[in-house]
Amino acid sequence: MNAISCLFLDIGGVLLSNGWDYKFRQRAAEHFHLDANEMENRHGLLFVTYEEGRITFNEYLDRMVFYQKRDFTPDQFKDFIFSLSTPDLEMIAFIKKIKLQYGLKVIAVSNEAREINAYRINKFKLNEIFDFFVSSCYVHRRKPDAAIFRLAIDGAQAPLDELVYIDNTQMFVNMAKGMGITSIHHTDYLSTAKALADLGLSVKEKSIEFQPQNLKEETSSPVRKMMRIGVASDHGGFDLKVKLVALLKTAGYEVKDFGAYQLNTDDDYPDFVIPMSEAVANGEISRGVAICGSGVGACIAANKIAGVRSALITDSFSARQGVEDDNMNIMCLGGRITGSALAGELVQIFINARFKNEERFLRRLNKVSVLERNKD
Incomplete structure (x- = not known):
């Protein structure tokens, strides 16, 4: 096996929370006093078209929520959706370290709608991690369609045995494995870090090296006490x-x-x-x-x-x-x-x-x- 040269990463569930999953839709329905079942049924009819970038965010919301008059605005609903995204700072820091240490190419392979994807890239500075994005909204294919993996493979310009795919969804991990890509089912930082270390991508975990050399606190007191x-x-x-x-x-x-x-x-x-x-x-x-x-x-x-x-x-x-x-x-x-x-x-x-x-x-x-x- 050649040395790993490229990582394929899912975003939601690996580096960030999911962008707009069932749990978040339930929270939105509760927050805005919507019929959760009706909203979920409408989402089920729309989400593939939406995530593949074939309808806009506004069109999606018009059909899922604003098909009738509401006492809140589309912008308020969008802001709520955006506010749900949170980072896994430990994973982000780790991926940045191994990217730098090994000179890796890092490619996003994710199912994500255009506007949510753009917000998360900007908010969490994901362009500092990823070399490019094979996102469903850009390539008009979404997992589990094997075509999205083929697009990523073509873009990587690297042999299959130099690729590693990381995803929190077992089905997608199995698909990538079936295509000859070494794959890791992500559940948490420690297990993923160990799996990558087993593949030769280990980061020496920095025990926190505090530098206490006679640090003193500036105070108004004439006595400068040790911190x-x-x-x-x-x-x-x-x-x-x-x-x-x-x-x-x-x-x-x-x-x-x-x-x-x-x-x-x-x-x-x-x-x-x-x-x-x-x-x-x-x-x-x-x-x-x-x-x-x-x-x-x-x-x-x-x-x-x-x-x-x-x-x-x-x-x-x-x-x-x-x-x-x-x-x-x-x-x-x-x-x-x-x-x-x-x-x-x-x-x-x-x-x-x-x-x-x-x-x-x-x-x-x-x-x-x-x-x-x-x-x-």
Whole structure:
């Protein structure tokens, strides 16, 4: 077998959530108070034509939803659909790494409607991963039609034994195998990474190499204290918290764990996040990391404490810029959203970043402080 030179990837279910699947249609029906069965029946008549790019998004919605007067607009319905897409940041980071490390060509082979496809490419910067897109809306073929695989093979310009196909749908995996393409049934990051490693595409997993060399916190106090990190989570972030606490301690940081101290699916994030946020606000700890399932609840709770500036972080730019420009002192993570490798990198960036202390940033933060002082 030759060395792998090209990956074929499905998008929905591998790098991102699905774009518009049954679960999402049910959510849309509930949100907009539609007859879910009627909508699903209409979708069933339309979706092949729609995903193959033979009718527009507006035509699809007109026939599925807006065949009668509604108390919401097509644009509101579209925005809801777009809002459902979420990334698997761990898989995205992994594919980027092996693409770079091995000089791979990466081709999307996906069933996706044109407008949703375009939104997801732009929103999640998929053109930084894929060399080109064999999407059903562009080629007017959709899986399980073998023609879409043949188009991808022709575009790859590589021998079959240099190709690997990754999809979360077993039927499509079996089809690709039947065409002579080595294929992986994706269920999660770890199993896919192992399967690729077995094919010679291994990435040395970076244990998170924090650089604590005498990092100090800039404060108004004349005493410059060594950085002390607080970490708090509920059950949704418990596993990630345990890993981050261990990594931080190994790197030499002083860490205060605000709980939870054991996994309890009935616990509540404010019980852990609020005490840590108060400790950040009063200077007991330098910076905090708050984790719940999505990171949203933890962020809402933390920002209720005067002096706390927290944000939900999913990318390295925001982890750095949030500190440099906005003096962010608590970073919030989603334990069910962000993998441990990426979370470790984000925490390292957050800890290493320093507030720029420039007049424009101070001016803006002062306006926020005024709101805090006047809230009563």
